[in-house]
Amino acid sequence: MNQELLRQMLAYYRDIGVEDVYRRVPQAPVAAAQKPDLEVPLPPLLPADDSLEQIRADIGDCKRCRLHEGRHNIVFGVGNEQTKLVFVGEGPGEDEDLQGIPFVGRAGQLLTAMIENTAQKEGLPLKRADVYICNVVKCRPPKNRAPEADEMEICGQFLARQLSVLKPKAICSLGGTATKALLGTKEGVTKMRGKWFKWRDIPVMVTYHPSYLLRAYNQDAKREAWEDLKTLFHFVYD
Numbered sequence: 001m002n003q004e005l006l007r008q009m010l011a012y013y014r015d016i017g018v019e020d021v022y023r024r025v026p027q028a029p030v031a032a033a034q035k036p037d038l039e040v041p042l043p044p045l046l047p048a049d050d051s052l053e054q055i056r057a058d059i060g061d062c063k064r065c066r067l068h069e070g071r072h073n074i075v076f077g078v079g080n081e082q083t084k085l086v087f088v089g090e091g092p093g094e095d096e097d098l099q100g101i102p103f104v105g106r107a108g109q110l111l112t113a114m115i116e117n118t119a120q121k122e123g124l125p126l127k128r129a130d131v132y133i134c135n136v137v138k139c140r141p142p143k144n145r146a147p148e149a150d151e152m153e154i155c156g157q158f159l160a161r162q163l164s165v166l167k168p169k170a171i172c173s174l175g176g177t178a179t180k181a182l183l184g185t186k187e188g189v190t191k192m193r194g195k196w197f198k199w200r201d202i203p204v205m206v207t208y209h210p211s212y213l214l215r216a217y218n219q220d221a222k223r224e225a226w227e228d229l230k231t232l233f234h235f236v237y238d
Ligand code: SF4
Pocket: 059, 062, 063, 064, 065, 066, 067, 068, 074, 137, 138, 139, 151, 154, 155
């Protein structure tokens, strides 16, 4: 781990109220009968009694990674905080950065249509406002590039706290970046979509990011994404 990342992670721990971070020092072997109690508890990653308000307060005017440099707004997340379903995307685009709300540009409008049209066809009274939507990184990457590994690691701590507070019945991972952040895999979305995985104990359905569906000439991807949402909605709401 490089010095800058270590510094940022320690700053994050301080922000969530962890005063001391311990490092396990290799110990010389000792006879079992004489073995002293050397176990030092590791600091908790998640604060007790966490809440979305607390997480947003901890983010503050965040400068923990380089993505703060070009942002207009931190895009925290939006939706029903009692939801059973959370959608996780990659990061804010231009419209999201300007409005401070995730998935409001063209890709966001497609996501809204996908959620509401699929639900309607399946006879489910589900609207976009009934789910919660957020991203792996809360600030817009320059020129809409993908977030880098260290940015995802730093900001991903806030995503982990959001998901731990929301405790949805399922998570929908939109695209490769979210899937990499949630599941730690380099496998492509094409191979993973439509299948169930787990983030901690919460089932995760992987599907395409709506911005990919806007670009794709291949109509198969759209049809597959609709199939993925059908499977997801019936699992969550039946
Ligand atoms: S992307 Fe996340 S960690 Fe980086 S500056 Fe924005 S809020 Fe902070």
